[in-house]
Amino acid sequence: xxxxxxxxxxxxxxxxxxxxxxxxxxxxxxxxxxxxxxxxxxxxxxxxxxxxxxxxxxxxxxxxxxxxxxxxxxxxxxxxxxxxxxxxxxxxxxxxxxxxxxxxxxxxxxxxx
Amino acid sequence: xxxxxxxxxxxxxxxxxxxxxxxxxxxxxxxxxxxxxxxxxxxxxxxxxxxxxxxxxxxxxxxxxxxxxxxxxxxxxxxxxxxxxxxxxxxxxxxxxxxxxxxxxxxxxxxxxxxx
Numbered sequence: 030x031x032x033x034x035x036x037x038x039x040x041x042x043x044x045x046x047x048x049x050x051x052x053x054x055x056x057x058x059x060x061x062x063x064x065x066x067x068x069x070x071x072x073x074x075x076x077x078x079x080x081x082x083x084x085x086x087x088x089x090x091x092x093x094x095x096x097x098x099x100x101x102x103x104x105x106x107x108x109x110x111x112x113x114x115x116x117x118x119x120x121x122x123x124x125x126x127x128x129x130x131x132x133x134x135x136x137x138x139x140x141x142x
Numbered sequence: 143x144x145x146x147x148x149x150x151x152x153x154x155x156x157x158x159x160x161x162x163x164x165x166x167x168x169x170x171x172x173x174x175x176x177x178x179x180x181x182x183x184x185x186x187x188x189x190x191x192x193x194x195x196x197x198x199x200x201x202x203x204x205x206x207x208x209x210x211x212x213x214x215x216x217x218x219x220x221x222x223x224x225x226x227x228x229x230x231x232x233x234x235x236x237x238x239x240x241x242x243x244x245x246x247x248x249x250x251x252x253x254x255x256x257x258x
Contacts, residue, residue: 033185064248069151071232071250072186087245119185129176129193129236129246133185 031056033134035120041140042110050105050137052120060123061103062087062131063095065116072119078103110141144168146235148249155223156257163218163252165207165233175216176234176246177207186232192216203227228256 033054042048054061062077064087074087078097092114094106103122107114117138121131145168155161167173174193178186190201197209207218216233233249 069250071148072248074245121185129174129191129234130188131178131186131246133187135183135185 031132033120033122033132035118035134035137037137038135039138041142043142044111045109048107048110048139050107050118050120050139052103052105052134053101054103054120054122054132055101056122056124056132057100058122058132059100059125060128061097062121062123063093063103063105064119064121065089066119066136067116075105075118110139112141115139115141144170144173144235144237144245144247146233146247146249148233148252150252151250152253152255154255154257157225158222160221161219161223161227161254163231163233163254165216165218165249167214167216167233167235170237172237174236174238175207175209176236177201177205177216177218178232178234178248180230180232180251182229189218189231223254223256225256225258227254229254 036051059080063075064072066072073089075093076095078084120134123131147166149164176191177189179189180186190199192199192209200206205220230251230253232251234246236246
């Protein structure tokens with residue numbers, strides 16, 4: 030089954046404790062992206078990657094890091110989480126000729142206390 | 143820069159009633175428009191798209207949207223809703239859907255709740 034998976038689905042952590050949210054897709058997509066979803070603000074792009082070893086900032090990159098060492102994986106790293114990073118995070122991927130057709134993961138709900 | 147505005151954050155309707163979810167976008171030389179749907183506890187899914195051609199586009203589950211250039215709108219409609227349509231709907235705009243350098247900008251979402 031073609032899908033985007035994220036882990037963990039739920040995470041509660043404390044300020045300053047480094048964490049990684051994993052994202053993996055099995056559709057051989059080159060393009061991958063991370064979004065955060067907050068009430069009333071819709072989805073905002075954090076980082077995106079056009080291919081292996083190619084990443085770029087989205088609209089709200091502060092406090093986040095990403096890496097793209099393999100085509101299928103695109104982890105999101107929070108080196109020192111803060112309470113304002115409490116949010117619902119989505120990973121997405123899309124085929125090279127249809128960047129609008131984004132396939133989303135199930136989401137990771139992160140709470141930073 | 144592109145932007146999209148969804149005028150209603152919540153829309154409650156009765157089952158089998160018609161519904162319209164409003165979306166307006168900032169004008170641009172070329173614009174590509176989308177509606178995504180997010181069912182409870184799931185990620186977003188592409189519902190329908192306007193890239194070119196006919197200004198009226200349809201989805202497989204009975205929704206339709208019309209691209210109106212003069213009013214810079216892309217409202218989503220369904221003549222008769224079902225309980226299963228309960229979800230949050232996001233309008234989105236892109237200036238170049240075929241390029242990896244292009245971005246998709248999402249609206250703030252409209253939560254559609256269906257009452258029996």
